[in-house]
Amino acid sequence: MDSINANQEEENVKSLAGTEALKKLKEIAEGTQTCFFCTQIKTGSPLAIRPMQVQKVDDEGNLWFLSSKDSHKNDEIKQDDHVHLLFQESHRSGFLNVYGDAYISEDKAKIEELWDPILKAWFTEGKDDPRISVVKVVPTEAYYWDNKHGDAIAFLKQTASAVVGKTFDDSVEGKLEI
Numbered sequence: 001m002d003s004i005n006a007n008q009e010e011e012n013v014k015s016l017a018g019t020e021a022l023k024k025l026k027e028i029a030e031g032t033q034t035c036f037f038c039t040q041i042k043t044g045s046p047l048a049i050r051p052m053q054v055q056k057v058d059d060e061g062n063l064w065f066l067s068s069k070d071s072h073k074n075d076e077i078k079q080d081d082h083v084h085l086l087f088q089e090s091h092r093s094g095f096l097n098v099y100g101d102a103y104i105s106e107d108k109a110k111i112e113e114l115w116d117p118i119l120k121a122w123f124t125e126g127k128d129d130p131r132i133s134v135v136k137v138v139p140t141e142a143y144y145w146d147n148k149h150g151d152a153i154a155f156l157k158q159t160a161s162a163v164v165g166k167t168f169d170d171s172v173e174g175k176l177e178i
Contacts (some may be wrong), residue, residue, distance in 0.1 A: 016176050021061075022060075024176060026057045028094045029098075056114055067134075068122070069132070082102075083102045097142065105136070106133055
């Protein structure tokens with residue numbers, strides 16, 4: 001345990017499994033909607049990182065994205081399907097770190113399901129644009145950092161800690177076993 005955690009009176013490590021883990025994954029991923037999508041995990045090259053919008057988190061914990069077939073990301077996934085997704089919901093809470101395996105498809109039914117009209121900014125021919133592909137990320141490891149009582153309480157506890165010189169951290173973190 002690190003020195004900051006050792007100074008806390010409250011338990012701040014809580015790993016989650018099953019439906020509780022899935023709920024936390026969905027809460028943070030859908031709450032932020034956007035992540036840093038990292039590829040080239042095992043190639044030995046520097047990570048390739050870009051922001052991506054999560055279209056859906058399904059009931060199994062898979063994360064779904066729409067991507068251009070000819071994108072660098074799709075090419076990188078074809079070379080190395082290991083990906084790393086990083087989410088940050090706010091500056092005080094909702095951090096999520098997901099490693100997983102990515103799969104690319106051209107499933108028209110899934111494109112229809114995931115389609116949002118704002119995506120026409122990238123896919124100018126709409127949901128029938130021939131360049132659209134689906135990227136499914138199946139998590140293999142996930143870890144979260146959050147607060148226990150919401151951002152307002154976390155801020156008050158942080159302020160009180162600074163005033164009295166004692167740790168009243170409101171954080172909680174742990175593995176997500178999906």
